Amino acid sequence: MTSxxxxxxxxxxxxxxxxxxxxxxxxxxxxVEVVAEDIATDAPLPEPIEQLRRRGVIxxxxxxxxxxxxxxxxxxxxxxHLARLAERVNAPLVSEHLAFVRAGxxxxxxxLPLPRTREAVDVVxxxxxxxxxxxxxxxxxxxxxxxFNWPDPELDEAAFVTEILERTDALLLLDxxxxxxxxxxxxxDALEFFGQLPLDRIAYVHVAGGIERGGVYxxxxxxxxxxxxxxxxxxxxxxxxxxxxxxxxxxDFPTPNGLxxxxxxxxxxxxxxxxxRTSLIRESxxxxxxxx
Amino acid sequence: MSAAARSRLATQQAAVVSALVSDGAIPVGFDAxxxxxxxxxxxxxxxxxxxRAWPTLARHLGxxxxxxxxxxxxxxxQPRHGGPLADGRGFANWTRQRGWLSEAVxxxxxxxxxxxxxxxxxxxxxxxxxxxxxxxxQPRRLVIALRWPRIGERWFTVRLGW
Numbered sequence: 337m338t339s340x341x342x343x344x345x346x347x348x349x350x351x352x353x354x355x356x357x358x359x360x361x362x363x364x365x366x367x368v369e370v371v372a373e374d375i376a377t378d379a380p381l382p383e384p385i386e387q388l389r390r391r392g393v394i395x396x397x398x399x400x401x402x403x404x405x406x407x408x409x410x411x412x413x414x415x416x417h418l419a420r421l422a423e424r425v426n427a428p429l430v431s432e433h434l435a436f437v438r439a440g441x442x443x444x445x446x447x448l449p450l451p452r453t454r455e456a457v458d459v460v461x462x463x464x465x466x467x468x469x470x471x472x473x474x475x476x477x478x479x480x481x482x483x484f485n486w487p488d489p490e491l492d493e494a495a496f497v498t499e500i501l502e503r504t505d506a507l508l509l510l511d512x513x514x515x516x517x518x519x520x521x522x523x524x525d526a527l528e529f530f531g532q533l534p535l536d537r538i539a540y541v542h543v544a545g546g547i548e549r550g551g552v553y554x555x556x557x558x559x560x561x562x563x564x565x566x567x568x569x570x571x572x573x574x575x576x577x578x579x580x581x582x583x584x585x586x587x588d589f590p591t592p593n594g595l596x597x598x599x600x601x602x603x604x605x606x607x608x609x610x611x612x613r614t615s616l617i618r619e620s621x622x623x624x625x626x627x628x
Numbered sequence: 629m630s631a632a633a634r635s636r637l638a639t640q641q642a643a644v645v646s647a648l649v650s651d652g653a654i655p656v657g658f659d660a661x662x663x664x665x666x667x668x669x670x671x672x673x674x675x676x677x678x679x680r681a682w683p684t685l686a687r688h689l690g691x692x693x694x695x696x697x698x699x700x701x702x703x704x705x706q707p708r709h710g711g712p713l714a715d716g717r718g719f720a721n722w723t724r725q726r727g728w729l730s731e732a733v734x735x736x737x738x739x740x741x742x743x744x745x746x747x748x749x750x751x752x753x754x755x756x757x758x759x760x761x762x763x764x765x766q767p768r769r770l771v772i773a774l775r776w777p778r779i780g781e782r783w784f785t786v787r788l789g790w
Contacts, residue, residue: 438645442646459633484662
């Protein structure tokens, strides 16, 4: 397997029209992610995005409707759109989800979990390879949050994700709020999950907020980031050097100050983890020196 | 990978989506309560996405938006093409058939219709030059939208009467 290291992206955010002004005012952002389906390729790009590009901010198209885990053949129109958009914004990579969104003539409107079986892995791998042949840049695959699971899994989530990444050579878009949500709703251990994933394949990381309703945690992207998600940011940054980390906010948009606070909380969690990593590395170097 | 494996997965996925967004039975082995929570979450996400894509319609319906949207969604599946913009275009039509639309909604409808062709499965970008009109009454005027794909769009307003 080739090692695809992604060049540093830094701190980022999901670009939404409602946040354009707040994003424009924040000058430490290295990248923005745009929802591919929301951007037309037969019209000029929204001016705020062009302005960010002129400032050197990297733009990453993020697909939500390709249905890479779907048993139906990939929709060539959607795939071509993602490819055209990647070229249009000169993106270093694009991303999509390990999920399916439609089947049997029904659109679900959102990302649905896949059965974690070897047969499903084969289907996803075949779809991802097909997408990779059309896309002009590397593809990163995102883990999703699930409110239900399929019966009789043959693989746990980490093994499922890892096998797909290894067989397709795709990068990983690790969504920490989805990890947090799945642990809260279905059990498991986030740090153990990190331990099983190929962390060197992380292209970038999603961070978002959600809320508990009726004993179930929902990843709404409309609420502040829970402390537990920020802890995962620190834990991850203590284990590996992450190329980029971004906030996803899709609804109940905060004021510019509110958004700044959320981004600052992420930046602080990154620093905390990175410091721990530096001191861990120093300790291990000292231990090696004293042994020799 | 065998075609049989893909076809088996297609059948299973169709059953799951049908149980979630249509009136399909709960597939064997799935937790009914979890699927119910997912169904509610999908409807909430669908409703919020349309409200974001159609701020004029959200303002027009105000607090009634979620209830009205739920009634619309019960009989109307999500369109395959065009996402929340297409879904909201269908909802605007549904709302107009049951009452009226504010001028702001009608202007957004005009903006969408000049860019997209409506079909049974959603919205598709127009490939050719298009002209669309809206008659508005406050004040009385004719709004004309012209669009040439890849070139641009021009809007004109003709006042009618003083």
